[in-house]
Amino acid sequence: MDSPTTETTPPPPTLSGPFVGAIDEGTTSARFIIFRAGTDEIVCFHQIEVESIFQKEGWCEQDPMAIVNTVNECITGACKKLVAVGGKVEEIITIGITNQRESTVVWDRNSGQPLVNAIIWLDNRTTSTVEELLETIPNNARNINYLRPLCGLPLSPYFSGVKLRWLRDNVPVVSQAMEKGTAMFGTIDTWLMYNLTGGKDCGVHKTDVTNASRTMLMNIETLQWDANLLKFFGLPKTILPEICSSSEFYGSIAQGVLQGIGITSVLGDQQAALVGQQCLAKGQAKATYGTGCFLLYNTGPSIVHSTHGLLTTVGYQLGRKAVPFYALEGSVSIAGAAFNWLRDNMNLIQNSGQIETMASTVDNSLDVYFVPAFNGLYAPYWNQDARGVICGLSEETTSEHIVRATLEAVCFQVRDILDSMHKDCKIPLAKLMVDGGMTVNNLFLQLQSDLVGIQVLRAKIAETTALGAAMAAYKAVENRYQMEAPLSKSGPREAIKPSISATDRNLRYQKWKMAIDRSLNWETSTLPQGEREAFDGA
Ligand SMILES: Nc1ncnc2c1ncn2[C@@H]1O[C@H](COP(=O)(O)OP(=O)(O)O)[C@@H](O)[C@H]1O
Numbered sequence: 001m002d003s004p005t006t007e008t009t010p011p012p013p014t015l016s017g018p019f020v021g022a023i024d025e026g027t028t029s030a031r032f033i034i035f036r037a038g039t040d041e042i043v044c045f046h047q048i049e050v051e052s053i054f055q056k057e058g059w060c061e062q063d064p065m066a067i068v069n070t071v072n073e074c075i076t077g078a079c080k081k082l083v084a085v086g087g088k089v090e091e092i093i094t095i096g097i098t099n100q101r102e103s104t105v106v107w108d109r110n111s112g113q114p115l116v117n118a119i120i121w122l123d124n125r126t127t128s129t130v131e132e133l134l135e136t137i138p139n140n141a142r143n144i145n146y147l148r149p150l151c152g153l154p155l156s157p158y159f160s161g162v163k164l165r166w167l168r169d170n171v172p173v174v175s176q177a178m179e180k181g182t183a184m185f186g187t188i189d190t191w192l193m194y195n196l197t198g199g200k201d202c203g204v205h206k207t208d209v210t211n212a213s214r215t216m217l218m219n220i221e222t223l224q225w226d227a228n229l230l231k232f233f234g235l236p237k238t239i240l241p242e243i244c245s246s247s248e249f250y251g252s253i254a255q256g257v258l259q260g261i262g263i264t265s266v267l268g269d270q271q272a273a274l275v276g277q278q279c280l281a282k283g284q285a286k287a288t289y290g291t292g293c294f295l296l297y298n299t300g301p302s303i304v305h306s307t308h309g310l311l312t313t314v315g316y317q318l319g320r321k322a323v324p325f326y327a328l329e330g331s332v333s334i335a336g337a338a339f340n341w342l343r344d345n346m347n348l349i350q351n352s353g354q355i356e357t358m359a360s361t362v363d364n365s366l367d368v369y370f371v372p373a374f375n376g377l378y379a380p381y382w383n384q385d386a387r388g389v390i391c392g393l394s395e396e397t398t399s400e401h402i403v404r405a406t407l408e409a410v411c412f413q414v415r416d417i418l419d420s421m422h423k424d425c426k427i428p429l430a431k432l433m434v435d436g437g438m439t440v441n442n443l444f445l446q447l448q449s450d451l452v453g454i455q456v457l458r459a460k461i462a463e464t465t466a467l468g469a470a471m472a473a474y475k476a477v478e479n480r481y482q483m484e485a486p487l488s489k490s491g492p493r494e495a496i497k498p499s500i501s502a503t504d505r506n507l508r509y510q511k512w513k514m515a516i517d518r519s520l521n522w523e524t525s526t527l528p529q530g531e532r533e534a535f536d537g538a
Pocket residue numbers: 026027028029289290291292335336337338339340352353355356436437438440441444
């Protein structure tokens with residue numbers, strides 16, 4: 001007789017660790033991504049958009065508590081997904097943080113509550129602060145590069161020190177707290193870490209060298225807060241976090257699903273992408289295309305001071321005793337953000353999925369050039385008074401041409417930066433590693449390769465920023481981990497090669513430069529004297 005069969009439910013799936021988590025708090029969205037440790041394999045992730053608040057023209061803020069709550073929701077969401085695919089949260093051995101840089105938070109030491117909304121890096125309210133600071137430069141020099149030898153950066157509304165000075169001058173609750181010693185300052189990494197490690201009760205107040213290098217307050221050589229820079233900006237040292245390396249133990253998570261797990265890396269998002277792209281040797285470069293676009297060129301342990309409008313920044317320092325690696329950076333403030341504008345303000349597109357389809361229906365941009373200098377132009381121009389222009393419109397121009405010209409605008413801005421990098425470093429780049437939200441767009445990558453005339457190599461995973469933070473976090477807990485070793489078994493990166501002639505490329509670039517000329521100094525431009533008088537008299 002056959003033995004009776006018993007109905008059994010299949011065992012739940014199992015997925016063994018160890019895992020490493022990475023918080024990626026970007027300008028547009030926050031995400032928590034869980035990787036299999038030491039690889040680029042994403043086990044699961046959870047992503048939520050973060051709302052920006054535009055109170056006045058040129059202002060851009062976010063609610064600091066909303067940032068913390070969104071990150072906590074992402075952590076909870078991703079951990080649930082981990083369990084659903086058979087993994088165990090206890091096997092997450094460590095986590096890293098990567099973040100939108102320069103965005104500035106000030107909070108109260110006693111309550112742990114923010115004193116104002118976070119001023120986001122894109123925010124342009126501080127143009128007048130820059131003007132006032134320029135007036136204080138000796139010999140009436142008004143030189144935006146005056147502080148470069150100390151901090152590697154030009155004076156610009158972009159950086160946290162300028163935003164902090166604006167808060168000191170314009171928000172009494174902040175200036176009073178600074179005077180009383182109850183104010184605490186942090187970029188988004190610091191604010192998140194403070195909250196994750198216990199807030200007002202026991203939250204740690206730390207940052208890493210990459211984020212600190214974007215404040216204009218850190219000395220680029222000593223990697224410590226600089227007394228002369230603090231004096232220039234009129235800011236007290238008591239508000240500043242402790243500067244640490246990018247890969248070490250910062251503190252443990254105080255509550256929630258990850259309670260007790262250590263935070264062992266912090267990197268600004270662009271530096272994290274440099275690590276995630278494994279651009280770990282001098283001479284390697286990457287471009288990340290998200291809200292903005294940022295090209296980082298690894299200059300190894302040497303500090304290269306740009307004479308062509310690039311920034312000198314810390315690339316990473318992977319351990320307390322590790323040698324810091326530096327980078328030259330070309331920053332473009334409006335890249336993917338130009339498509340948000342086409343969608344939200346112009347109604348030219350409904351979603352980002354349409355961009356490639358629309359731009360592909362036309363063979364070229366019909367000589368339309370779009371300079372999206374909404375908040376001035378960053379590298380290499382550093383012209384805070386530039387404003388956006390669209391040139392070359394004709395009766396034949398359609399939405400499709402404008403969408404295509406918007407893609408090309410990002411490509412031309414990258415050409416501007418590559419030209420500066422070539423001048424500063426002398427060696428032309430043979431290829432460019434690319435990543436970020438815009439790189440899902442195949443047409444865009446072809447245009448990028450065509451308009452700069454070099455090979456473009458698409459990253460194997462889109463989340464290189466989070467990957468860089470995960471790699472640095474794992475390095476802090478696993479001595480044997482080699483960051484240069486292959487991360488995955490999948491084949492080589494996809495290479496996109498130029499398909500237009502150098503003559504065509506250069507002609508189009510000259511037209512771009514003409515469009516740039518029309519956008520520069522727009523905000524402060526006035527009519528020539530004679531014409532103004534005629535107008536006033538009319
Ligand atoms: N297919 C696409 N073509 C062009 N741009 C895109 C496409 N998909 C997304 N984007 C742009 O990429 C940006 C989002 O990229 P992401 O890397 O997530 O940004 P961030 O890290 O700044 O939050 C948005 O500004 C969006 O407009």
